[in-house]
Amino acid sequence: MASFQLNTLSQSSLQDYVDCARRFQLRYLDRLSYPAVEAEPALENEKHQQEGEYFHRLVQQHLIGIPLEQITKLANTPNLQKWWENFQSFSQKSLTGLTSQLPEITLSAPLGNYRLLAKYDLIAIENGKAIIYDWKTYRKRPRNEWLAARLQTRVYRALLVNAGAHLNNGQPFEPEQIEMIYWFADFPDEPARFEYTTAQYKRDWDTLTKLADEIASAPSYPLTDDRQKCAYCSYRSYCERGIRAGELDQAETEMEAEELFDVNFEQIGEIAF
Numbered sequence: 200m201a202s203f204q205l206n207t208l209s210q211s212s213l214q215d216y217v218d219c220a221r222r223f224q225l226r227y228l229d230r231l232s233y234p235a236v237e238a239e240p241a242l243e244n245e246k247h248q249q250e251g252e253y254f255h256r257l258v259q260q261h262l263i264g265i266p267l268e269q270i271t272k273l274a275n276t277p278n279l280q281k282w283w284e285n286f287q288s289f290s291q292k293s294l295t296g297l298t299s300q301l302p303e304i305t306l307s308a309p310l311g312n313y314r315l316l317a318k319y320d321l322i323a324i325e326n327g328k329a330i331i332y333d334w335k336t337y338r339k340r341p342r343n344e345w346l347a348a349r350l351q352t353r354v355y356r357a358l359l360v361n362a363g364a365h366l367n368n369g370q371p372f373e374p375e376q377i378e379m380i381y382w383f384a385d386f387p388d389e390p391a392r393f394e395y396t397t398a399q400y401k402r403d404w405d406t407l408t409k410l411a412d413e414i415a416s417a418p419s420y421p422l423t424d425d426r427q428k429c430a431y432c433s434y435r436s437y438c439e440r441g442i443r444a445g446e447l448d449q450a451e452t453e454m455e456a457e458e459l460f461d462v463n464f465e466q467i468g469e470i471a472f
């Protein structure tokens with residue numbers, strides 16, 4: 200199978216590498232499409248994923264100034280209606296009045312042989328503080344400890360320190376000026392907030408650099424020993440790690456499964472108004 204030359208890394212590809220090097224290889228080097236249903240019940244999960252993507256698009260459009268009435272009309276399923284209402288309350292409480300809001304912003308910086316790239320749902324800058332917002336449509340509110348360890352939390356904050364000077368009058372943000380907030384559309388009053396420190400930044404950047412070096416020089420990409428990871432992985436038939444998808448109900452404690460329905464900003468298109 201032909202392998203592609205990889206130039207960029209993202210929180211998703213790094214997370215895949217950490218979770219299973221073979222999954223990283225199949226998805227980003229071999230660019231193998233998704234041969235298996237990731238979790239049952241397939242249709243319901245697919246619908247939830249599509250709604251999650253659509254919700255992100257609605258919020259994007261709102262943040263770039265499309266009138267609320269126009270967007271509200273498009274929130275036309277029970278989930279979308281509920282999420283959109285929750286978002287409007289949150290937005291009125293937390294976003295209204297912020298002087299600088301930067302939706303859909305992409306940052307990148309060199310990382311070893313690669314460029315590390317991240318697309319942010321929203322960065323808000325107020326009184327010298329930068330707040331990273333990320334919207335999640337998970338059906339379960341993850342534990343903060345789980346979120347803190349995810350590469351998204353580490354990449355997004357570290358990259359803002361490393362590549363965000365142009366957002367701060369040419370001065371890099373100090374880690375202590377940065378906070379990341381996950382806002383959950385189904386749990387609107389339980390956001391997860393992560394502040395940042397210089398020590399955490401140093402540790403994160405060091406980890407990311409080591410990961411990039413490891414990926415660049417990996418002699419092979421072995422299958423994970425943790426077979427739990429295979430239950431919801433789209434490559435399990437390919438890897439001969441089972442044919443049937445995991446039941447999502449059984450996976451409720453495994454947020455990795457929920458993350459399968461996470462929205463990668465890269466996948467989101469535009470809405471025509």
Ligand code: SF4
Pocket residue numbers: 219220221222223225422423428429432433434435436438440
């Ligand atoms: S099925 Fe298992 S071993 Fe294969 S790519 Fe997925 S997680 Fe890795």
